[in-house]
Amino acid sequence: MPNFEGQEKTEQPTGKKLEDARQKGQVAKSSEINSLAIFGSGLIIVFLFKSYIGGQFYEFSTDIFSKLNQVEMSHTVLQTYALRWGVFYLMLMMPILIAVFIASIVSNVSQVGFRITPEAISFSLDKFNPLKGIKRILFSTRSFVELGKSLLKLVIISIFTYFIISELIRKSIQLIDLSIEDTVEFMLDSSFSLIWKIVLFFVVIAAVDYIFQRYKFRKDMMMTKEEVKEELKQTEGDPVVKGRIKKEMMMAARRRMMHEVPKADVVITNPTHVAVALRYEMGKDGAPKVVAKGLDLVAQQIKKIAAENNVPMYEDVELARALYKTCEIGDEIPANLFKAVAQILAYIYQMKKLKKQKSII
Template sequence: MAEVDGQEKTEQPTSKKLSDARKKGQVAKSMEINSLAVFGSGLIMIYLTRSYFGNKFFELANDTFSRLNTLKINSDMVQEYFLKWALFFFAITAPILLAVFVFSFLSNVAQVGFKFSPEVFQPKLSKFNFVKNAKDILFSTRSLVETLKSLAKLAVISIFTYYILTDLVEKSMELVQLTIEETVSFMLDAAISLIWKIVLLFGVIAGADMIFQRFKFKQDMMMTKEEVKEELKQTEGDPVVKQRIRKEMFKISSKRMMKDVPTADVVVTNPTHFAVALKYDMTKDAAPKVVAKGMDELAQRIKKIAKENNVPLHEDIQLARTLYKACDVGDEIPAKLFKAVAQILAYIYQMKRIKKRKSIV
């Protein structure tokens, strides 16, 4: 298990770390897949246009060999044949180069998706630290692994190619008896035979390398517990600070609620765990509102202030619990509770009128 400052990387990489790594161009990508795309696309184009290549070879060879007896070497002749060979080279390589470019681009997109990372191209002074760069190239674990992998790949391909070419060399002894068209056809068939077999080998190597690169990238992206905590602080804020802010906000809202309790018409209790203070102004409110609510200790404080200010307390276990869960401070009560609350308020108003009459008498 990898370590950072003595701490093991035991945590899976967060989405933020993966996103930051992607912006910097750090992704799980296999260069062997790109090599496979180059060889594969070249093989496909050679196979699809083999007749076209054969005709071009035949035309150039026939033109050259038919003029050998009358050919005079001078500057005009050199310019003429230079132009012919240049056009010939462009004509036969252009389709292959285009296919290689397209397939190489698609192979990169298939591996990591399409995303332009400008940070990769930004100049950094650290890139010009030749001593450090030379050390990373020559003595790092990554460079050693890549070197060993390249040597192993070269050895496997060399041995594989040797056995294929041995067979082709034996067959090429018969070329002296063939015409130009047959010789060109043999050369194309031999090239295709060699390349598609190497492509198959590259496919096996690329598949194994892709698995290795994904595994290595995942290991490199692993995080320590401390790194996860630090990232959480950066993205969501320090949990300690957030908790302190929540406590302060709760204190402020509690003080505001306590100031509104004396204005309530009634406090519904359950009677020990919940207390909900309701107020209803028929001239402007569509329904009674919750001006304060609390549970346990806060509920007892609401009840105490209500008693001190002669706000009626009404005990209803189920209603108090339902109001506490359904409403926040400042909310109007839901329609399903209208009837129950209306009966309580009607009773409270009736008791106030009776007390008022008695006081007048």
């Protein structure tokens, strides 16, 4: 594993590094957004259903208090009232709990998208290491930042709460003259007044924290030049190895090409810099095919193999250049070169025929 410690991180993170970080559960996410979503959804539900909640509290409280002087207090009676109160409270708070649960999921998905990362939730003994836990909590930059945010929120919320509760205490003197229904409504309105001020504060905190988290995450993901090079090697292959493989492939292709030269009908030359070997099988090929071609040293090698195997060579500078530029190995020659090549092949075939006749005589 290469060591990149001490090197300056000047490069933007690559897509692969961001994806690897995401697989590990490392994403730019603000916990303050979740807090805002929870507070906000709770506030909206309380505001929308405050009349209903107040009415339910009024009916339940009236029912209980109206019967207190008619029942004999006992352990069983107290248990019954406690159970009734628990069920009532749970059913009354259920819409708020559901809204808060949905809001927390939506806030997470909206920030990082929906994706299950097994590596992030996998079991690891390191997560239960108390020393690492203490180090992570007490000696990390993140822990100090989170501590600072928590203290700031605590101070501001405490100030809000102090002034609001002070005002509520002053107004609560009037409760003695109010009915139970009016008292419950007063309590709900007071709670709403306190919560919406806290939510407004959380909006500011969440916006600032979200920007900070994205900036910090991007900064943490920055890479050194060597990391980028190493990743490039891993994804696309080592350039040295790729170059060696490419060279081997070219040499193998050249060897295959040279094996086809002895089967050629003619080699068109430049005369020294270009050589193109052609073959034509009557009845099989639609036109003559290029079976080998090359420049300089490769051209000389083609000519050498052709001479060793008695393959005719024909010098035509313009035709050799045109064939080399327009044709690849295995291609049939273009139509505009048919006439020139046909004349050469006809000449070659005529020469072979004459030579064969002379050898018979």
